[in-house]
Each structure stands twice: as C-alpha cells, then as structure tokens.
Amino acid sequence: MTHEPSSLAAAHEGRAAAAWDLVRALSDHAATLTAAAPQAFALNDAGALIPVAPGDATAVAEWQQGGGWRLTAGVDPALASLVDLYLPICSATPTRPITLGHLGQSLDGFIATHSGDSQFVTGEENLRHMHRLRALCDAVIVGAGTVAADDPRLTTRHVPGPNPLRVVIDPMARLAGDYHVFQDGEAPTLYVYVRRYVTGHAPAPGRAEVLAVGDGPNGVDLAALVTHLRDRGCARIFVEGGGVTVSAFLAAGLLDRVQVAVAPLFIGGGRPAFRLPAADLLRECARPAYRVYRMGGDMLFDCDLRASADGADDGAIARVL
Template sequence: MQPVPEGTFVLDEARAWSLLRALSRTVRARRRPLGRVGLSLDASGGLREVAPEAGWVVLDAERREVAFRGHPSFEVAELFDLYLPICLGGARACFTFAHLGQSLDGQIATASGASRYVTGPENLRHMHRLRALSDAVLVGASTVERDDPQLTTRLVPGDNALRVVVDPRLRLSPNHRVFQDGAAPTLVVCAASAARGARRLGEAEIVPIEDANGELSPRAIVGALESRGVAWVFVEGGGITVSRFLAARALDRVQVTIGSVFVGSGRAGIVLPAIDDLGQALRPKTRRFLLGDDVLFDCELRPEA
C-alpha cells in the first residue's frame, strides 16, 4: 500500500475495504483498538493506530462508530456502516454470524436445490466480503452436495477462510471441490459415531464431536472451532444449518437478503420451532441496506455485553 501524501487524501472504496480488512484481522487476533483512535494502513497493509487527526478514519471503539476525514462517498460510508459491526464482533471471544439470500416467498432454492441466483451480483459480492472478514466459513452437507461450492474469497480482495462442512453422517463424496482443491484448509465436522476412526475426507480433516440422535449442537461445533483458534465463524447456509444455529441461540447476528422473486415451494430459508404467541417471537434490532435490487436485513441477536 502506497503512503498517502498529505493534502491529496481520498478514502476511496478500495482503501476503505483494505482498512476494514486490516481492522478485522487485528480484532480477530485479539488486538482490538481501544478508545478513540485514528486508523490507517502501513506499507504492508497492516493496521496502523495513530493520533485521531492523522487517521484515515477515527474509530470510537466504545461507541462502535467511525468519523471520516472529509466527506466520504456514499459507497465508502455504507461500506463502514455495513461491515464495521462484523469487524468489531461482540463481547464474546467467538463471534458467529449467518447470511441467507432468499426469495420474497422465503425460499433459498428451488425444490431441486437450484439457488443460482435468488439474489443479485451485489449480494454475491457481499457474501465474499463476509468470507474475507471471517476465520471460518461453515455450510451444511446439502449445500456441498447440491452446489459443490469453493467457499473461497474471489470477488473481492481478501483471504480465504477455513472451510467447515457439517456432515454428521459423513455421507458426502470426497470428490467435492472443497475436499480436493487445496484452496484453503478444510474441516468436516461429523458425529463421533460416524467417524469410525476416519481422519480425512479427501484432503479435509475430520473433526468428530458428540451428537444427540444425529444432531450436532451448534454450540459444540463452535466450541470445537474455537479450540482450534477460530474466533469469527460465518455460517453461509443452507436454511437447515442456519435455522439450527439460530434455534440454538448460537448466532450473534443473522443477515437475510431478499431478492424480488417468487420461487414457489422449494427449500426454505429460516424455519424455527412454532410459537403460540407473537410475544414469544424473536424481534432483533435490525438495520436495512439496499444491495442492487435486493434488500438486506442485518439483525443483531445477542446483547453486546
């Protein structure tokens, strides 16, 4: 990253994204900036904490907001608005968040599993940004079975996260790309009873955990990742996996992007146990963003402290 000469400073989108990534790496490494501090980048793209007047932005860590030097473009201001809460995480050591892209009628895919594309290219880019701000990206077995995804960060500058597949019965073929391409370290979390001593699925490492009738506790999954040094977990789908994390109250944040399409009966997004009274409904604090033609609902689920 080139130093920025005084007087010509413009925080463009590329620099803003580099700054957010550097902040995210610093916080995930448990070196969270404190107080009111200026932020910029050093020559190798690492976060520099400087006096407020020397920063590209000034972070108020307690209020969880930034002030800009000069007037930022709408795009730069929105980038910070959307991603700062993800970069800063919550009060707990491990920060877990999920995203689903769904139709107006609540479906993430057709009945046969076709999900490309319920939401538009801006949302796809958003998902790659979320991967870049995470230590681990986690999906359920059916997503790997149906989509054969790579789960790497390709649409924006950023590191690949550890890839985690929840496959309780070890039913997936080792030929899927995540298990073969070596693009990023990959774990397969399964029920201890299904592992039967197996250590690898393709190139991926098998992580057995205790199950209850085939169900793996989302908190136990997060605990197993935490014990491997993972601090930020992005649950990328599908609906069954995100629903189980949400039902177990194992998410700090959930994002639902709604595309303007009706899919008909298909694969549902979030499905939670029935309640009798709306007083029992989960009503998170929610922010809304426009991503192209889609609307993103960003829901905060846990209190920060």
C-alpha cells in the same frame, strides 16, 4: 456535467475498493488493540491506519474497549455505509468473538427450488458481500446439502482477502469425497460428522481434516463445534448455509448476528430459508435490532441477535456501494 457510463462504473469500483481496503485495515487492526482508553486512527497516504489523538478531525475510526470500532467524522461519506456494514465483524476479537449467519432468500422465503437450484437467488452485489464475509472470517460453515447441491469452493475469489477455514457439517457422513472443498487444496477443510451415526471406519473425504462430534438438540452438537473452532483461533465464524444449517445455529442460540438478503423474486416452493420452532403468539416472537442495506435489487437485513429492537436502530436504508 455528463459522465460516460464507463467512467461512472470505474468511479464506483474505485470507491468500493477504497472502502474494502479500509474494512480490511480495521479488521486486521482489531486484535492488536488492547488499551482501555478509546484510540483513534486516520489513514496515511498509503492507506494504512495511523494513530491520532481522539477527536482529531482526520480520524476515520475510533476503537472503544468493549465496544469495538465506530466510524468518525473524517471518514469519506461515500465509503461509510459499506464500511459500517462490516464493523461488527471487524470489531470481533478472541475475547469478543462473533458467529454470523447469512441467507439469501426469495420474497416468499425460499433459498432454492425443490431441485436445489439456487444460483443465484440474490444478485451479484450480495454474492460479493458473501465473499467479503468469508474474507473477514476465520471459518465458513456449510451443511452437507449445500455441498451436494452446489459443490462450492468457499473461497474469496471475488474480493481481495484470505480464504477462511472451510467447515462442512455432514451429520450422517453421506457425502462422497470428490467435491471441491475436499480436493482442491485452496484452503484447509474441516469435515464434521456425528459419531453416533457412523459405525465402522471413520469417513476420510479427500484432503479434509475430520472431526467427530456428539449429537445435540438439532442433530449435531453445534456448541461443541463452536468451542472447537474457538480453541483453534477462529474468533469470527460465518455460517453460510443452507437453511437447515443456519436455522440449527439460530435455534441453538449460537448466532450473534443473522443477515437475510431478500431478493425480488417468487419461487413458489422449494428449500425454505428458516425452519424454527413455531410461536403461538406474535408477542413471543424474537424481534432483533436491525439495520437495512440495499445491494442492487436485494435488501439485506442485518440483525443483531444480542440486542432487542426496543430503542435500537431506526432501520434506515443505506446503499452499499
């Protein structure tokens, strides 16, 4: 049987939408699950999760206290890899929070050219992935360099789902107040600067709420910022970029996972993805457990920084819808 390209594309979109609906249902359900025993869930005709007995053949996912969500045999195999990618985030709750970083880089390790041109290093599927991460997380963090270069909106306009709290780290309070995140009102924005670097009036960019923090080992007391965000209910934090900001969170040991999407292009020079303290010996280097997902022409490494690579995932490549 042959298929028209348009019917294949429609089927693909339908599967991606169904998988995303399941991801959101699992995400929303996590905070309500408190029982110590494993709990299993199936999908009803309306696509809502309904409890079933553990081991039930129709169960699509099981919740394990302390371990979070795991997919079960009843899930449609065509949806499984997309759902699986997001389970660590869907499993995070106020008592088991998560902070995740993501960068899209070239084969030679850059996220933008010297001039700051970065739209886009990775492809459309990775862009949609970033919007999904925003939708699943309570807060999205970017550095001032990203706001200055891209004037991003940091919303979820490419996928159904809520906008997160937008957090901009501008240590020396250099940004003007006319960027989207400070003016558009599409989601709340928290503007963070370092108290010591600013004398005189506190900055007040547009409609943003302002938070002054101390300076830490990487210029900003990021641990204090994470504590502040947790205290206001942000169990899931997404550090979206740029390289300076994701590297600072990584170096400070504040990331639970880091995702690196590698795109098949060479930039030759520009803004580096990771800037980390150099190791002398390869045996001293961090080798996290990882999973690999294909997104169009890009390869996404999903690294679990709380697990060692020894005996962990086999790194098999799964195609994300």
